[in-house]
Amino acid sequence: MTEPIDHPSPNFGDRLLPVSMIVLHYTGMETAEAAIDRLADPQAGVSAHYVVTEDGTVLRMVDEDKRAWHSGQSFWRGITDVNSASVGIEMVNPGHEFGYRPFPDAQIEALIPLVAEIKERHGITRGNIVGHSDVAPRRKQDPGELFPWYRLAKLRLALPRPAKNLVDPGWSDSAFLLALERFGYDVSDALAATVAFQRRFRPELIDGTIDGECRSLLLALLLPKPQGDD
Secondary structure: OOOOEEOOOOOEEEOOOOOOEEEEEEOOOOOHHHHHHHHOOOOOOOOOOEEEOOOOOEEEOOOOOEEEOOOOOOOEOOEOOHHHHEEEEEEOOOHHHHOOOOOOHHHHHHHHHHHHHHHHHHOOOHHHEEEHHHHOOOOOOOOOOOOOHHHHHOOOOOOOOOOOOOOOOOOOHHHHHHHHHHHOOOOOOHHHHHHHHHHHHOOOOOOOOOOHHHHHHHHHHHOOOOOOOO
16 A cells, blocks of 8 residues: 555544444545645544545545544444544545545545555454444435445455345334344434435435335345355
């Protein structure tokens, strides 16, 4: 991996938990410069450990041993202080508000070794490499349905979308939500949690409807390896 360029942000604190997660974001601003300036602005009160630009440049803004302020009020697998337990990576992309677009190859090619090194360094499981929308489904959409999770999954840097031997367990909606909570999501807003799950594992159809495909995908994800964590 190319050594990141240091671009320090003053927006950080002390960790209260060991690192067990990676949270991927998009910047959601019109330009990279505006996003980077905001992440370094003490008045903004936000930050991330790394920023990956569209040309593949990697900036390090907060040291990994510190708590960056990237996830806000979030939840994943019982963790409510996601910032303390995670490394946050912002990918430059205007997001849904300013013209959401695919992530360039150069950007993903820079992201992959970064994620791989962080995963190895902290012993993070694939199931804990997530998007901002996974940990904050009521508030966030990023990195969004255009993010190529499959490219990370091929390298065991994220959970793959189950593709074989799918079986619809026929769960009721409430049973699906119980299973979704077991998988890791905050299901206090059922629609938001379902949409976040679809955005991550069925991005071609994000309608918030709990259907047979959603049930079968979730069941496969909950089954033991090889679909499980490692």
